[in-house]
Every structure is written in structure tokens, then in C-alpha cells.
Amino acid sequence: MADRLEAPPRARLSRDRVLTAAVSLADEIGLDALSMRRLADELDVVPMALYKHVADKEDLLDGMVEVLVREIELPPAGLGWRTGVRRRVLSARRELLRHPWGRQAIESRKRKTPAVLEYMDSLIGLFLADGFSADLTHHVMHAIGGRMWGFTQEVFEEPPAASTSGRPAMPTPISAAEFEQLTQHFPNIATMAAVAQHDDGTVVARGCDDQFEFEFALDLMLDGIERLHRNGWTPADAELTPR
Amino acid sequence: MADRLEAPPRARLSRDRVLTAAVSLADEIGLDALSMRRLADELDVVPMALYKHVADKEDLLDGMVEVLVREIELPPAGLGWRTGVRRRVLSARRELLRHPWGRQAIESRKRKTPAVLEYMDSLIGLFLADGFSADLTHHVMHAIGGRMWGFTQEVFEEPPAASTSGRPAMPTPISAAEFEQLTQHFPNIATMAAVAQHDDGTVVARGCDDQFEFEFALDLMLDGIERLHRNGWTPADAELTPR
């Protein structure tokens, strides 16, 4: 309504402005809907103007991932590997919840950009500082895998009955008829789902608490790593892998 | 050269033929390059002809995932949960190596199709049959997560120096100059990578053996699960989660 001071005819473009706009546009409309043309619209600019600031769409995505990864908190040093790893991973998960496009974007990158390498370097540093061998560090970094970026390993979610609407994957209370169907064809899923749905006094009462499942799996992995480290794992142990 | 018996002017289309063609086309050119139009070309048909056999591209991808998942081997019953899970997961991984588009396709599905539900049901059945509570089964299924489909949790791969060419991510021996760079900026990555590259007598000598890393992580998880089961885990244990 009133005249604004910034943006007289139009604000000047820059890589930062392009990336920031891309990040919040992706937050809004999702990664699949994010196109160079749509982004240009948002910036009140013709599509080709973007190409002065990003090489192409791949470079745009690289830049968006950089922005996201730099937001992962690095806690103070000296907390020990387990706490250090745990806090980084939980912070990464928080970023991914704020930027739901993050997983797809990170997974589709082929070149590791500086912020990505820095983050991995800091994780590796935690293990090495606490006396993990380079070998063991290597293997546990692989074992942590996507969880270092806060990826939930799902592909699983609720039993069936997906959310028809855009986002909100509600606790999905299924109807009696659907449950009957489920019991018939997938009795084991039904048995498992029944507990997660009914039960009211236990931890699982919250239906399916994503944060709980995430930490459950994370701690299972950290427990395993701690045990290997405490037992002085060496490459030789790998030969006599169980089974 | 000689006249062929099948495909007189052109073979009749069917959902199966469409899906099979899509699967092998994706094997060849990758999922991103797979378009309805390209697939139609491959089948010597106009793009719109496909829409009689698949509802849309989403439905095509659903069908392709069905084809892939049905190829996962279900070992005979009675092997016990650990062996049963391990063999399924390793078989799933083999499928994913044959169909590199599988991961992206599976991850992008929102509705769980019958073959997917059947596979999950069979996994859950293994735990229940060996006396896992429905609660614990629920949590460990989440913890296994993408690994049940044979997903490597990577996002990690070699240090830097990505494969410039299309596919073959070679062991990537990096040059002395690159290594110097790496040491400067990412000392911990360098330390870790040095072992995986030099060492010649140990297990890690193979540089970075994907199969080894996969099984290392899988067994770490299975060990953890076994321990919980043996100790009679109950939801109450979750309250006193470490840290």
C-alpha cells in the first residue's frame, strides 16, 4: 500500500538471493514443482536471468543443499563421540523437517559440495578424536549412512491408507472394513498395526511417533558402535562375521 | 534379416508388456530419462496408446515397483527370524543392483501396492513367529527401514572426485595434488580415506567394498535387534533410553 524503500523498480539479483528464494519456494511448493521458470516468476525476472547466477538446475540444487547443510548445528567440542554424533544427527533431522525437499535434493546430488564435506569431516573427527581406528570409522560412517543427514529410513510409514491430501500424514485411523481386508490379506501387518493403534498406556500409544522411531533406530546403531569400539574391533573381526 | 514369426505388423499392447518394457528401458537409460513418449517409441506406438494400460505415469511407476518387488526371493520358512530377514534383505539388494532405478522409484511411491505389502507382511511374520512382541516388531521394522529394500544408506560414497562419466563409480584413486587439497581442508576425511586406499593386507584393502559395508551395517543392526529380543525388551525400556 504505502511506498516501500527497498525494491525500487526491482531488487538486484545475486546467487544468494536466488538460492534463498529457491529454498523458501521449495519449502512452499515442493521440489517437484520447483522449476527455473517458476523460480524466476517468484523473483520477478525472466527465466534466463537466473543463468547468470547459477550454471544450471543441478547447480541450483547444489546451492540449496549447501544452504540447508550449513544450518545443521555443530555442538561444542569435547562432548565425546556419542553425544556429538547424536546431537548433529538430531539437528540434521530438525532441518529436514523444516525443509521436506532436503532428502530428495541431497540424495540426487552427485558432487559433494564444501558444506557437505565439512559436515562429514566434523563427524569423522568425532570418532577419530575418541580413538576409533580409521578402519572402524570408515565402516561406522557407512553404517550411519543417510541417518547422518537426518533421513528417516522409512519407505514404511503407516500400514496402508495413505494420505490422499497433500501433506499431513495423519495417524490414519482405519475403518473396521479396511481392517478386515487387511487381516485377510496381510495378517502380520494387521497384528503389528493393531498394537500401535489400540494400546493406550504404553509408549507406542501415540500411534506411530516418528521422533521416537528415529531415536530408537539411532540408539540401536549407536549402541552397536559403542560395543564394537569398547571391544577393540579390528578388521580381523570382519572375517568371522556371524553367518 | 529373416522374417520373424512374432510381431507381424506390431504386437498387441498389454499392461504386462508396457511394464516389462518400462523396466528394461529404465535399466538401460535410467529413471530420469524414462518418459511416456520414450517408452511409447520403444513399443512402436504413439504415446497416448499407453494410457489404455496405465492410468498415468504414477501408475506406471507403481507397476514397475511391483515387478521389481516380486523378484525378491522369499527363502523357505523355518530358518528363524535372523536368517530369514538377512536373506530377504540381501536378495532385495541384489534386485536393486540389477535395477538401479529401483531405489528412487520405491522412495517416490506414496501408495503401497500389493506386492509391497506382501513383502512387508512376510518380514513382519518372521519376527512374530519367533516370539517378538507386536511392539518390538513395529520398532525394529522402522529401524530396518530402507534396508529392507536393499537400500544402501550411503549418500556417502568415495571421498570427493565423483565419477564424471555416466555410471561406473570406479575405486577413484585420487591424485597427490587432490590429496594435498583434501588434507588441508578436510583432514579427518583424509585420514579415513588414506586407510581405505593404502592398506593392502586387510579386509578394507578392496578400497571400499560396497557389499562388505552393506553387510557390516546390516549385521550391526541385526546384532542390536537380537540383543533386545534376548533381553526381553518391553515398551517400558524405552523410557530409560540412554541420554
Place this chain on the structure above:
DNA sequence: ACCTGAACACCGTTCAAGT
């Protein structure tokens, strides 16, 4: 130096028509 316009070679999908 930075932005624009027009064009190219693609997409998925609809709709009305052909056989």
C-alpha cells in the same frame, strides 16, 4: 555487466476422432 525475447527440443495429459 546484467537482463531479455524468441526459439528449440523436450515433457505429461486431454479430447475428439479414427479403425
Place this chain on the structure above:
DNA sequence: ACCTGAACACCGTTCAAGT
């Protein structure tokens, strides 16, 4: 019943021009 043609509303990107 199944396939086709033409069209619509999109893509990413190049290239030659404008200011």
C-alpha cells in the same frame, strides 16, 4: 476395443540481442 493426431500447458537451456 483399441489406437491415433492435434493440441495444451508446461519443462530446461541456447543464442543473439538489447540496455
